[in-house]
Amino acid sequence: MNPVIVVHGGGASNISKDRKERVRQGIIRAATEGYKILKDGGSAVDAVEGAVTVLEDDPEFNAGCGSVLNVNGDVEMDASIMNGKDLSAGAVSAARGIANPIKLARLVMERTTHCFLTDQGAAKFAAAMGVPTVPQEQLVTERNLKRLEKEKHEKGAFKSDCEKNLGTVGAVALDHNGNVAYATSTGGIVNKMVGRVGDTPCIGSGGYADNNIGAISTTGHGESILKVNLARLTLFHVEQGKTLEEAADLSLGYMKAKLKGLGGLILVSKAGDWAVKWTSASMPWAAAKDGQLHSGIDLDETSVANLP
Known part of the structure; x- marks a missing residue:
């Protein structure tokens, strides 16, 4: 198989011109790194x-x-990873x-008999595995301190959680052996309750x-994504013979119509086709295949470059 990797940087809105360029470069760096791992013979799990x-x-x-800050001004992060070869997940x-919560999620997948660890249990396991704190x-970051302050000040005055453009990062890949994998990681929602868990760590x-x-890896309003099981719902449509684009449109459209929830997703098929779709204002993404890098942030904006 020709290896493929697709990455996303979550939903976004009102990005300043300078920040947009930094986001674009960040997403390109991530896709380039993942593709290099694949080209060097690494697995889909390694790449994501x-x-x-x-x-x-x-x-x-x-x-x-x-990561954005919870109501107490602390960072609480969620992550998950899955190997399509045997459905192992962490x-x-x-x-x-x-x-790097994604590294801890992989350790859960490979070094325990469980799929999911939380809070103190995750912390104890991380210490046992020698994960540095x-x-x-x-x-x-200074930007997230300001975001929390703004959110506390404006709570209830503007858009509901469902309508906000919310951030998560993720990757999907297909390797030389035809194995697929996904990884998703997030800091969650600004001003969230302590202990709030969204869709990101939920397989x-x-x-x-x-x-x-x-x-598939998803991004958007976590509570909405959880209610419709967005990732598996989209793959169900693929199983039913829909194209990747049709499957994405159906599941994202259903979530928006039913719950007013905005989101986005990246997909790679077992044949190596890929797709990116979103209903939020924009979604930074990049895809690498056959020595070419495709990337974009806003709707109908795609640039293509040759990879070294």
Whole structure:
């Protein structure tokens, strides 16, 4: 199989021109890193973890360093990863003081008999696995301190949670052996309740991977995505013979009509086709296949470049 990777940087709106360029470069770096892993013979799981790690380390994105803050001004992060070869999966929620929750999610997948660890249990497991902790301040950005202050001030005055454009990062990949995988990571929603868990760590909502169908990673309003099981719903439509674009339009359209929930998703099929779709204002994304890198942020905006 010709390897493929697609990454997304979550929903976005009103991005300033300078920030838009930083976001674009960040998403391109993540896709390039993931594609390099695939070209060097790495697995789909290696590639999605590598790409998402790049985004978690980039303060422009709502994951890892750059995560939004909860009501107490703290960072609580969620992440999940899945291997389409055997449906093995790992997830963490309410993770604190860890630079790369996606790496911890992979350890849950590969080093435990469980799928999902949360809060103190996730912290104890991370310590047992030798995962280094980082000070809370290292994960908090000035931009997110201002966002929390603004959200507390405006609560109830503007758009509902369903209508906000919300951030998550994710990746899907197909490797040389025909295996697919997904990874998704987020800091959640600004001003969320302590302990709130969204769709990102929930298998079937924040993402899904099955070699018989393909892989998907989602972004958007977590509560809406959870209620419709967005990831698995989209892959169900693919199983029923819909194209990737049709499947994405059907599931995102259903979520918007039923719940007014906005979102986006990236998909790769078992044959190596890929798609990106969203109903939010915009969604930073990039896809690498056959030595070419496709990327965009706004609707009807795609640039193509040759990869080195």
